[in-house]
Amino acid sequence: xxxxxxxxxxxxxxxxxxxxxxxxxxxxxxxxxxxxxxxxxxxxxxxxxxxxxxxxxxxxxxxxxxxxxxxxxxxxxxxxxxxxxxxxxxxxxxxxxxxxxxxxxxxxxxxxxxxxxxxxxxxxxxxxxxxxxxxxxxxxxxxxxxxxxxxxxxxxxxxxxxxxxxxxxxxxxxxxxxxxxxxxxxxxxxxxxxxxxxxxxxxxxxxxxxxxxxxxxxxxxxxxxxxxxxxxxxxxxxxxxxxxxxxxxxxxxxxxxxxxxxxxxxxxxxxxxxxxxxxxxxxxxxxxxxxxxx
Amino acid sequence: xxxxxxxxxxxxxxxxxxxxxxxxxxxxxxxxxxxxxxxxxxxxxxxxxxxxxxxxxxxxxxxxxxxxxxxxxxxxxxxxxxxxxxxxxxxxxxxxxxxxxxxxxxxxxxxxxxxxxxxxxxxxxxxxxxxxxxxxxxxxxxxxxxxxxxxxxxxxxxxxxxxxxxxxxxxxxxxxxxxxxxxxxxxxxxxxxxxxxxxxxxxxxxxxxxxxxxxxxxxxxxxxxxxxxxxxxxxxxxxxxxxxxxxxxxxxxxxxxxxxxxxxxxxxxxxxxxxxxxxxxxxxxxxxxxxxxxxxxxxxxxxxxxxxxxxxxxxxxxx
Numbered sequence: 154x155x156x157x158x159x160x161x162x163x164x165x166x167x168x169x170x171x172x173x174x175x176x177x178x179x180x181x182x183x184x185x186x187x188x189x190x191x192x193x194x195x196x197x198x199x200x201x202x203x204x205x206x207x208x209x210x211x212x213x214x215x216x217x218x219x220x221x222x223x224x225x226x227x228x229x230x231x232x233x234x235x236x237x238x239x240x241x242x243x244x245x246x247x248x249x250x251x252x253x254x255x256x257x258x259x260x261x262x263x264x265x266x267x268x269x270x271x272x273x274x275x276x277x278x279x280x281x282x283x284x285x286x287x288x289x290x291x292x293x294x295x296x297x298x299x300x301x302x303x304x305x306x307x308x309x310x311x312x313x314x315x316x317x318x319x320x321x322x323x324x325x326x327x328x329x330x331x332x333x334x335x336x337x338x339x340x341x342x343x344x345x346x347x348x349x350x351x352x353x354x355x356x357x358x359x360x361x362x363x364x365x366x367x368x369x370x371x372x373x374x375x376x377x378x379x380x381x382x383x384x385x386x387x388x389x390x391x392x393x394x395x396x397x398x399x400x401x402x403x404x405x406x407x408x409x410x411x412x413x414x415x416x417x418x419x420x421x422x423x424x425x426x427x428x429x430x431x432x433x434x435x436x437x438x439x440x441x442x443x444x445x446x447x
Numbered sequence: 448x449x450x451x452x453x454x455x456x457x458x459x460x461x462x463x464x465x466x467x468x469x470x471x472x473x474x475x476x477x478x479x480x481x482x483x484x485x486x487x488x489x490x491x492x493x494x495x496x497x498x499x500x501x502x503x504x505x506x507x508x509x510x511x512x513x514x515x516x517x518x519x520x521x522x523x524x525x526x527x528x529x530x531x532x533x534x535x536x537x538x539x540x541x542x543x544x545x546x547x548x549x550x551x552x553x554x555x556x557x558x559x560x561x562x563x564x565x566x567x568x569x570x571x572x573x574x575x576x577x578x579x580x581x582x583x584x585x586x587x588x589x590x591x592x593x594x595x596x597x598x599x600x601x602x603x604x605x606x607x608x609x610x611x612x613x614x615x616x617x618x619x620x621x622x623x624x625x626x627x628x629x630x631x632x633x634x635x636x637x638x639x640x641x642x643x644x645x646x647x648x649x650x651x652x653x654x655x656x657x658x659x660x661x662x663x664x665x666x667x668x669x670x671x672x673x674x675x676x677x678x679x680x681x682x683x684x685x686x687x688x689x690x691x692x693x694x695x696x697x698x699x700x701x702x703x704x705x706x707x708x709x710x711x712x713x714x715x716x717x718x719x720x721x722x723x724x725x726x727x728x729x730x731x732x733x734x735x736x737x738x739x740x741x742x743x744x745x746x747x748x749x750x751x752x753x754x755x756x757x758x759x760x761x762x763x764x765x766x
């Protein structure tokens with residue numbers, strides 16, 4: 154039997170430990186790389202945009218002159234879009250989740266719907282745009298109004314809301330619903346009075362995160378055809394509209410011709426990032442404060 | 448009020464009968480609600496199937512129209528895409544080239560960096576460090592793609608042009624890199640999940656035999672988590688293929704069929720944006736080409752997503 158050569162091992166050991174230490178720092182650097190880019194990105198956007206970011210910009214109308222342009226129309230458009238997207242996705246998403254988790258029998262239909270939702274989550278957003286263009290904007294003849302954009306966006310984020318709601322419902326221990334059945338409550342009464350209230354924080358967290366995806370999404374709206382023209386402020390879901398990401402898109406393209414537009418785009422990004430920050434903090438707050446722990 | 452311990456049973460008996468009768472009547476209505484609700488929810492749930500059906504139907508019906516005008520082979524083997532020229536040509540190869548090139552560049556960035564970040568977070572970092580780094584990295588995934596597009600166009604491209612003199616103002620390299628940055632958190636978090644789910648007994652066994660953490664990672668963790676890691680890469684590529692705004696803004700609309708990454712190239716997604724933005728009249732060949740390209744894109748990403756799920760399901764069965 155071969156004896157262990159202690160000296161040889163000690164010598165090899167030093168190299169191995171050294172390799173381990175070096176690679177540890179390479180791995181750490183890779184982790185930091187993403188964060189470094191993130192800081193540069195945020196620094197760049199604020200340094201470019203902060204000069205244009207003021208009250209006139211926030212409350213002003215679009216203008217052909219960069220120094221007079223404002224984004225109130227885009228802010229209102231985004232708000233109206235969310236006014237459509239939020240209720241539609243909540244209703245459809247939670248409804249589907251309740252069906253799949255509480256009513257559907259394990260079997261072909263249930264697993265078919267489940268697989269289908271997983272596949273939908275991976276469909277590129279621009280394909281949803283084409284669906285919206287063909288079905289809502291053209292076949293239903295809505296044109297490029299808030300309702301068409303909102304329904305398209307709703308379909309886009311629906312898988313996220315469904316999956317989040319399913320997880321929230323699944324996390325409820327069965328003792329709760331069994332206690333409710335034991336008291337003589339029917340299934341729907343149990344869902345209404347026990348399951349939904351308990352699952353609500355989880356559902357809301359998921360829904361808010363999905364909304365923040367919809368707020369930043371551009372591609373489907375480009376496809377539906379949101380104009381770069383000056384349009385009046387939208388007053389309802391049947392008006393033509395523009396949203397913050399669309400404004401960023403057009404101003405970024407214009408910045409190749411006139412550098413000031415880059416500042417406007419950056420200032421609009423600041424507004425968008427602030428909106429996302431508020432939404433995400435709300436979601437985290439709801440999760441931490443109201444999430445039931447079992 | 449009903450009092451069970453009452454001394455006057457007859458009186459209560461009547462009261463209970465009344466109550467039961469009352470209950471039965473209200474249950475009739477409730478029973479109907481109770482029966483209707485599952486069917487109602489089923490209708491809602493089938494809406495997601497309807498969405499898929501809608502996507503497939505719209506894409507398919509218009510794609511069929513397209514192939515009535517442009518031969519199937521010409522579309523998939525044509526190296527020239529000139530939709531608006533006098534003698535229009537519809538070859539998808541330039542778009543495929545742009546899509547594959549930009550996705551490959553993105554994966555060259557995101558693959559190694561995401562994987563190494565996953566290794567650091569799952570094998571080296573302390574619990575406290577991980578709790579700080581992971582959410583910070585997730586922020587990268589939450590930033591809207593339009594913001595990345597702006598960043599690629601106004602910062603990364605000018606920066607790259609000082610390093611690479613021949614680089615054009617719109618090129619495929621810069622959006623590729625930025626897309627890579629965007630995908631890093633996705634690969635990092637999915638790979639980390641795969642590596643963390645390797646049973647710690649295996650890992651500790653290797654450590655007890657005297658391996659360093661690097662050796663454990665290389666020889667035990669990565670082989671064991673390989674299918675999960677591959678699945679994360681496939682999902683990353685699929686994400687890059689479907690990404691629209693970054694490439695639309697930063698890579699321009701030149702339909703180059705080339706391997707030169709310093710030039711402007713158009714991806715499938717960017718072509719869709721260009722055609723829909725240009726108000727192609729419904730019924731024209733250009734209009735139908737939109738659907739043929741979207742169909743190709745849809746099939747590409749669908750196959751990759753299904754593939755990734757198959758791979759990662761296989762990996763789950765290992766332990």
